[in-house]
Amino acid sequence: MSVSRRSLLKSVAAAPLALAAPSLVRSAFAADPIKMGVLLDQSGGIELLGSPMLEATRLAVKEINDSGGLLDRPVEIIAYDPQTTIQFYTQYATQLAAGDQVDVVQGGITSASREAIRPVLNRFQKLYFYNTFYEGGVCDFNNVCTGSTPAQTVEKLIPYAMKKWGSKVYVLAADYNYGQITSQWVKKYVGDNGGEVQEIEFFPLDVTNFGPTIKKIEAAKPDFVVSALVGAAHISFYKQYAAAGLKAKIPLASTVFSAGGEQTLLGAEETEGMLVSFAYFEEIDTPKNAKFLKDLRANASKPINYVAEVTARSYEGVLLWAEAVRKAGSVDRVEVLKALQTPVSIEGPSGTLTIDTQTNHLSQNIYIAEIRDRKINIVESFAAQPPTDTRLVCDLVATPDQQTFYFENGLEAAGIQ
The missing domain is CATH 3.40.50.2300 (Response regulator)
Known part of the structure; x- marks a missing residue:
């Protein structure tokens, strides 16, 4: 990061x-x-x-x-x-x-x-x-x-999300080394599992307006969106995405969300059903x-x-x-x-x-979790990765x-x- x-x-x-x-x-x-x-x-x-x-x-x-x-x-x-x-x-x-x-x-x-x-x-x-x-x-x-690292978390998250939602993926990432490199790992793991990354968009860390991108996502109709967005400004995406009505239509997975407990700071409608993966959750x-x-x-x-x-x-x-x-x-x-x-x-x-x-x-150990009612629910675990x-x-x-x-x-x- x-x-x-x-x-x-x-x-x-x-x-x-x-x-x-x-x-x-x-x-x-x-x-x-x-x-x-x-x-x-x-x-x-x-x-x-x-x-x-x-x-x-x-x-x-x-x-x-x-x-x-x-x-x-x-x-x-x-x-x-x-x-x-x-x-x-x-x-x-x-x-x-x-x-x-x-x-x-x-x-x-x-x-x-x-x-x-x-x-x-x-x-x-x-x-x-x-x-x-x-x-x-x-x-x-x-x-x-x-x-x-991505081989421990992203490598598990992507196939789980694809099995749940489908093979067409739209990627959003922060425009610096973490987002740039992680997005390429996302692309690799999507391809390895027979899927397609429709587009990867990068955003400077001070960007707060995601309106044009949300319209592009709506037009592209991916099966799900993967977010490698980072920081306080990028939290705006999740609010705007839900407000535009896309959250209920196109689900989200993230490589970084919940690292700062963001799920407790946003509304349930903005985070419900999101998939995340880390080596630790409070709920273990x-x-x-x-x-x-x-x-x-x-x-x-x-x-x-x-x-x-x-x-x-x-x-x-x-x-x-x-x-x-x-x-x-x-x-x-x-x-x-x-x-x-x-x-x-x-x-x-x-x-x-x-x-x-x-x-x-x-x-x-690596864990995949789903956010329900602003809480982390661990759905799968992998030992000694x-x-x-x-x-x-x-x-x-x-x-x-x-x-x-x-x-x-x-x-x-x-x-x-």
Whole structure:
């Protein structure tokens, strides 16, 4: 995912968030704290995602410290608010690495933020966990990508929707790397299942008027529409689509909707029957997830509307790192990376998560859900799905010194023109 800078640059400075572990916690330990850097947007346009992600990160660290810390040391969070502004991602990644001397960084929400953070942390040799679903293709031994990729979610969503609704598909996507690349994966999976993509339309992130496109969809008469639209402005599409009467005629599937709990913010008539797919939904019915949700909301500094994949994965990303530290017996970057390759596996709120050693991504459970009465209803699940899209271009076992984002090569390797 990525977000336009548009008017976000109006803020010229981002204040660090004072989130270090409390002194009363640290006083219980004899050793100095292990420092975890966190870069998650608390303002600037995507705080709907960033705020609960930070709360989930804090919960994971609290649980670690309450259980005795790591290696008999407390974990201390040092967090900054990049305000959804590229220059701040770079600035604060540098501050965390060179100034604060953190042992690991967890954060980044957009693909643009990841690509600003990643080279800085590579230069300073600081381990980086990126916990957001994205378009796939990062091949970097120093960067662990824990979010789901198109081969895990879109590859399941498209055939399910085609079986339910038909083979003619109209695609709408945000006009930047996430939308551009994901739309091509949609096209591939539609074709693989004997269908046809009638058209793909791209929209800048500040577009709010979808009237002309809605008329084009009505004229094209697809069996369903796939949306890879992103951000607050693009929410307008769902309202306008329902108001035009098309929602009842041509159903919707989305690769990104509900990531910020949007289904709770719109009316039932605007979301009813929509299909979505992620590696986590709040509605997963397991004791571990129930406990996570209870503890997250009990400890959060502000109400959390809906807990989506990015929130749960922020919690799980910390736990994956902590498990690797325990295995390594050290917070040294090289030793932790070696431990991750054993590989590390944990049981989290979303299910079993295992590091895919070829890509530093995850093998993880995937869920398809249908929105009914503004609520998520899980209709199908798939266990232990590997990141096969990124595997097409990445083999860190054979060549561990890679530090590349193969977004175009990944499409070519998959036979997508």
